[in-house]
Amino acid sequence: MPLEYQHLISNNKRWAALKKSAEPDYFKRLSLAQQPHFLYIGCSDSRMPLDTFTSTEPGELFVHRNIANQVSITDINFLSVLDYAVNVLKVKHIIVCGHYNCGGVAAAYKGQATGLVGNWISPIRDLAKENAKELDSIEDEHLRLNRLSELNVIRQVENLYKTHVVQRALQKCHSDFQIHAWVLDLATGHILELPLPEGLDHRNEKI
Numbered sequence: 395m396p397l398e399y400q401h402l403i404s405n406n407k408r409w410a411a412l413k414k415s416a417e418p419d420y421f422k423r424l425s426l427a428q429q430p431h432f433l434y435i436g437c438s439d440s441r442m443p444l445d446t447f448t449s450t451e452p453g454e455l456f457v458h459r460n461i462a463n464q465v466s467i468t469d470i471n472f473l474s475v476l477d478y479a480v481n482v483l484k485v486k487h488i489i490v491c492g493h494y495n496c497g498g499v500a501a502a503y504k505g506q507a508t509g510l511v512g513n514w515i516s517p518i519r520d521l522a523k524e525n526a527k528e529l530d531s532i533e534d535e536h537l538r539l540n541r542l543s544e545l546n547v548i549r550q551v552e553n554l555y556k557t558h559v560v561q562r563a564l565q566k567c568h569s570d571f572q573i574h575a576w577v578l579d580l581a582t583g584h585i586l587e588l589p590l591p592e593g594l595d596h597r598n599e600k601i
């Protein structure tokens with residue numbers, strides 16, 4: 395049964411009361427400042443609240459979400475989030491987290507999206523064409539789309555590396571600063587860490 399609007403308000407009252415009873419100063423502390431160590435770039439899909447899957451609390455994840463977790467280097471909204479997260483909040487980790495069963499990835503692959511959404515996810519269609527040989531070798535369509543979700547995350551990490559903000563952060567504090575490619579398997583609730591392509595994995599590299 396779909397959640398009724400009024401339940402959002404009553405749930406909030408109950409949740410706030412529980413938090414306050416567990417820690418009387420919780421909201422006072424929360425309202426003072428944020429010091430997140432993580433920037434989460436994820437899909438807008440309602441099943442993708444990473445704080446739930448990682449048991450993180452308000453104040454721990456700085457978040458940017460859009461359809462199919464795109465890192466668009468012409469998106470001023472995204473670039474502002476990235477700049478603020480890295481240069482002001484000084485996050486230590488950037489996590490690009492896609493997911494299996496992603497409607498945006500499927501629509502791009504099947505050419506089903508039109509209008510603004512179609513335009514937004516068109517880079518995934520190009521990515522599928524670039525990787526047609528590998529994708530065509532996967533018979534099961536579900537598995538093929540899941541692989542495209544993985545390739546999409548890796549492509550977005552590659553796009554991150556192209557940004558001035560990330561390039562500067564890597565030069566300034568490479569040992570403290572890490573970028574991660576994740577895919578969430580909604581069928582199990584588990585996060586899978588994807589290996590980064592050679593040349594991008596700076597974690598063991600001296601720059």
Ligand SMILES: [Zn+2]
Nearest residue numbers: 437439496497
């Ligand atoms: Zn999605």
